Amino acid sequence: MQNQLIEPSLVDEIISKVSLAIGTEKVNLQEALGKTLAEDIHADRDFPPFNRVAMDGIGIHDSMLNPNGNTFLVEGVQAAGAPQLTLKENTNCIEVMTGSMLPEGANVVIPYEWTEKQGDKITVSDFKHAEFMTNIHQQGVDQKKGDVILSKGQQITSAEIGVLATVGYDQVEVIAAPKIAVIATGDELVAVNEVPKDYQIRMSNCYSLQATLKDNGCQSDIYHLVDEYDLLKTKIENLSNEYDILVFSGGVSKGKFDYLPKVFDELGIVKQFHGVKQRPGKPFWFGITKDEKAVFALPGNPVSTFLCSNRYLLPWLTHQLKNNQDNLPTKAYLDVDYSFKKPLTYFLQVKTYFDETGRLMAQPVTGGGSGDLSNLTSANAFLELPADQDNFEKGQQLPIWFYKK
Numbered sequence: 001m002q003n004q005l006i007e008p009s010l011v012d013e014i015i016s017k018v019s020l021a022i023g024t025e026k027v028n029l030q031e032a033l034g035k036t037l038a039e040d041i042h043a044d045r046d047f048p049p050f051n052r053v054a055m056d057g058i059g060i061h062d063s064m065l066n067p068n069g070n071t072f073l074v075e076g077v078q079a080a081g082a083p084q085l086t087l088k089e090n091t092n093c094i095e096v097m098t099g100s101m102l103p104e105g106a107n108v109v110i111p112y113e114w115t116e117k118q119g120d121k122i123t124v125s126d127f128k129h130a131e132f133m134t135n136i137h138q139q140g141v142d143q144k145k146g147d148v149i150l151s152k153g154q155q156i157t158s159a160e161i162g163v164l165a166t167v168g169y170d171q172v173e174v175i176a177a178p179k180i181a182v183i184a185t186g187d188e189l190v191a192v193n194e195v196p197k198d199y200q201i202r203m204s205n206c207y208s209l210q211a212t213l214k215d216n217g218c219q220s221d222i223y224h225l226v227d228e229y230d231l232l233k234t235k236i237e238n239l240s241n242e243y244d245i246l247v248f249s250g251g252v253s254k255g256k257f258d259y260l261p262k263v264f265d266e267l268g269i270v271k272q273f274h275g276v277k278q279r280p281g282k283p284f285w286f287g288i289t290k291d292e293k294a295v296f297a298l299p300g301n302p303v304s305t306f307l308c309s310n311r312y313l314l315p316w317l318t319h320q321l322k323n324n325q326d327n328l329p330t331k332a333y334l335d336v337d338y339s340f341k342k343p344l345t346y347f348l349q350v351k352t353y354f355d356e357t358g359r360l361m362a363q364p365v366t367g368g369g370s371g372d373l374s375n376l377t378s379a380n381a382f383l384e385l386p387a388d389q390d391n392f393e394k395g396q397q398l399p400i401w402f403y404k405k
């Protein structure tokens with residue numbers, strides 16, 4: 001029986017209806033990069049926490065800002081990391097260092113570059129429009145104590161790490177990473193460190209899949225299952241109990257040993273679709289277990305697995321875990337005429353660059369088809385050529401899916 005092939009846009013729609021059961025976990029600050037905050041973060045004090053000196057120089061009182069200049073007796077030195085000093089006389093000054101507390105009684109900072117020192121006196125001949133609070137980062141202007149400084153759902157980048165450290169979070173509550181199993185199927189596959197016999201190949205898909213996931217903050221475990229029906233059934237049942245997401249590669253097309261669709265059916269994993277009107281990756285199978293876990297069974301040809309994981313699995317996972325998407329462009333201009341004469345959406349491997357007017361251009365990098373994984377290293381994205389067109393013109397703008405950022 002022929003499967004009903006569906007459009008790529010319908011794939012997105014079907015997959016988007018599956019929600020990952022999201023838990024939370026506490027992680028150390030240094031492990032939080034790339035994760036999503038599961039709690040609001042409040043400022044534990046004002047930011048800056050005190051009137052902070054912004055230039056090395058002298059702290060004075062603004063009543064001394066004479067257009068003809070002024071000379072000050074140095075009362076002391078206010079260092080960063082030292083308790084606040086007090087300026088005793090308005091006619092005097094205190095030398096102040098960047099990052100130090102502004103001395104009590106001072107309200108202007110004049111940088112050293114505008115001063116001249118003679119003994120214990122400092123002269124400023126031109127105050128250059130300095131006024132009340134010049135060169136002082138005032139207490140609480142950035143954040144007030146108790147303000148929500150980072151919000152639940154926000155992605156943790158290097159910028160958020162700095163903020164978390166500042167407000168004293170050495171541990172933080174984040175969305176828990178899902179447990180993902182990456183499962184290679186096929187008798188022909190041998191381990192990377194083995195020398196394959198003539199009829200064997202080294203397994204690569206599971207490693208590129210695992211790397212794709214890792215690149216996006218998700219750990220996964222790799223399994224290899226051989227093409228034995230009963231064994232597949234037992235193992236897959238166990239894996240579906242143990243993991244939140246199952247990602248298979250291989251074993252889903254029409255071959256005599258492509259057992260997966262039948263095994264899934266017997267295990268009660270409900271098929272949502274089998275077959276997408278696309279190349280590569282046509283035999284893509286997707287289903288949901290009884291306890292609503294997602295099962296992605298990606299076609300085994302390396303470029304097919306690669307395309308399906310980057311085009312469908314990753315955007316879904318990112319949306320589930322991170323609330324937001326990458327800030328990558330979603331369209332690019334084809335830089336030559338290109339033809340694909342089949343009623344299928346074609347995911348063309350391309351290398352992108354910016355032309356002289358700043359447009360993002362996509363240059364086809366054609367290789368040896370869906371088995372040629374080395375070609376993936378020369379390209380950096382897939383350009384999505386829709387099925388309703390055969391001839392695509394230079395300058396046509398089309399959806400793009402980056403896998404190298």
Ligand SMILES: Nc1nc2c(c(=O)[nH]1)N[C@H]1C(S)=C(S)[C@@H](COP(=O)(O)OP(=O)(O)OC[C@H]3O[C@@H](n4cnc5c(N)ncnc54)[C@H](O)[C@@H]3O)O[C@H]1N2
Pocket residue numbers: 184185186188189201202203204205206249250251252253254255258280281282283298299300301302304370
């Ligand atoms: N009669 C039909 N035959 C095929 C169809 C079809 O529609 N009708 N579709 C073709 C397309 S398109 C693809 S893609 C493949 C997908 O087949 P499977 O998902 O069943 O994958 P396998 O047959 O197991 O493997 C295909 C190919 O990929 C190699 N492979 C598999 N796993 C790995 C791995 N982990 N690392 C590296 N390489 C892997 C495998 O050795 C095969 O060469 O079916 C077509 N056939």
Ligand code: MOO
Pocket residue numbers: 278279280281282283299301304370371
């Ligand atoms: O379309 Mo399959 O995914 O090329 O070999």
